[in-house]
Amino acid sequence: MNIGDVARMSGLPAKTIRYYEDIGLVEPMRSGNGYRSFRESDLHKLAFLGRARSLGFTIDECRNLMQLYADKDRASSDVKQIAKGHLQRIDAKIEELTQMRETLSHLIRACAGDNRPDCPILSDLASLPDQKKPA
Amino acid sequence: MNIGDVARMSGLPAKTIRYYEDIGLVEPMRSGNGYRSFRESDLHKLAFLGRARSLGFTIDECRNLMQLYADKDRASSDVKQIAKGHLQRIDAKIEELTQMRETLSHLIRACAGDNRPDCPILSDLASLPDQKKPA
DNA sequence: GTAGGGCTTCCACCAACTGGAAGGTCAAGA
DNA sequence: TCTTGACCTTCCAGTTGGTGGAAGCCCTAC
Known part of the structure; x- marks a missing residue:
C-alpha cells in the first residue's frame, strides 16, 4: 500500500x-x-x-501503549496506569477550563456590550495581582 | 524598575x-x-x-484587548465580542475533553488492571476506523 | 509528449514560551 | 582591591504535534 x-x-x-x-x-x-x-x-x-x-494520549504515551500492545506478556495494570494518568490530566484541564469559563462568563454577563466605553471585562483585566511596589 | x-x-x-x-x-x-x-x-x-x-486569551486577543483598553472611545461591545469568541472556544474545548473523559473512564472501568495481558483499553485502541482495504 | 495525480525530500512555520550558555554589572564583604 | 553572588544582557535551541509549501521524480492515460 x-x-x-x-x-x-x-x-x-x-x-x-x-x-x-x-x-x-x-x-x-x-x-x-x-x-x-x-x-x-x-x-x-x-x-x-x-x-x-x-x-488525547501524547505521542510518548502512544509509544508506550504500542509497546504494551505488542507485548503479549504485558500486565493490563500497566496499560491502566497510563490511561489513569492521562485521565487525571484531562480532569485537570477540564477543571482549569471550567474555572476560566466561570470567570469569563461572569464578566461577559456584566458587560453592557453597547457603544459606551465602560467595560467590566477590561476593568478586571486591568486589576493588578496582590503585590505591591518595591520599597 | x-x-x-x-x-x-x-x-x-x-x-x-x-x-x-x-x-x-x-x-x-x-x-x-x-x-x-x-x-x-x-x-x-x-x-x-x-x-x-x-x-486563556491568545496573545493576539491580548493585543486587541490592550488596544481597546488604551482607546478611551472604545465600544464595550467590541470587548464583549472578543470575550464571547473566546468563551466559545473554551466551551468547545471543554466539550471535546469531556467526550474524551467519557470514553476513557469507561475503558478504565472495564480494565481489570491486574497482571494478565487482556485489556479492553488496548482492544479499543486497536480497532480500525470504519473503512476498508482498497480494491 | 503532455497533463494529472501521487509520491519524494527538505525547509519553514505555528503558540507561547522555556532552558541554557556566555558574558556584562553592581553592591557588599574580607 | 578582589571576589562572590545576585542580577542583568543576548542569542540559540528545544518544546508539542504537526501543517504548508516548493522543487522535483514517477506513473498512467490520452
Whole structure:
C-alpha cells in the first residue's frame, strides 16, 4: 500500500504519517521507486495511533501503549496506569477550563456590550495581582 | 524598575517579559547599563497581559484587548465580542475533553488492571476506523 | 509528449514560551 | 582591591504535534 492508501484507511493525513515515520512510530518498507510501502501491520499501527491520539494520549504515551500492545506478556495494570494518568490530566484541564469559563462568563454577563466605553471585562483585566511596589 | 522587580510584581517570569518585549507587547526603556527600565505603565500592561493570559486569551486577543483598553472611545461591545469568541472556544474545548473523559473512564472501568495481558483499553485502541482495504 | 495525480525530500512555520550558555554589572564583604 | 553572588544582557535551541509549501521524480492515460 502507498501512503495515500493508508492515509485514507487510517484517517490520518499523509503528512502526519510521514511525520510518524520520522519520529520512529512506524517503519514502512520502500518500493523500488522510493515510495513507502505499507504492510497490513503498519496500517494497524497507524490506526492505533490515530485512535490513541484522538483520545488525547501524547505521542510518548502512544509509544508506550504500542509497546504494551505488542507485548503479549504485558500486565493490563500497566496499560491502566497510563490511561489513569492521562485521565487525571484531562480532569485537570477540564477543571482549569471550567474555572476560566466561570470567570469569563461572569464578566461577559456584566458587560453592557453597547457603544459606551465602560467595560467590566477590561476593568478586571486591568486589576493588578496582590503585590505591591518595591520599597 | 528592573525586570526582576516587574517580574515579582506582575507574577510573570522574567523570560516571559523579555519575550513580550520581543513580540512588541511592551516597550520598556533602557538604563545606561543596558538593563531594561520599566515604567509604572509597563508594569500595568504586564499585569493586564498576565491576567488575560490566565483567562486563556491568545496573545493576539491580548493585543486587541490592550488596544481597546488604551482607546478611551472604545465600544464595550467590541470587548464583549472578543470575550464571547473566546468563551466559545473554551466551551468547545471543554466539550471535546469531556467526550474524551467519557470514553476513557469507561475503558478504565472495564480494565481489570491486574497482571494478565487482556485489556479492553488496548482492544479499543486497536480497532480500525470504519473503512476498508482498497480494491 | 503532455497533463494529472501521487509520491519524494527538505525547509519553514505555528503558540507561547522555556532552558541554557556566555558574558556584562553592581553592591557588599574580607 | 578582589571576589562572590545576585542580577542583568543576548542569542540559540528545544518544546508539542504537526501543517504548508516548493522543487522535483514517477506513473498512467490520452
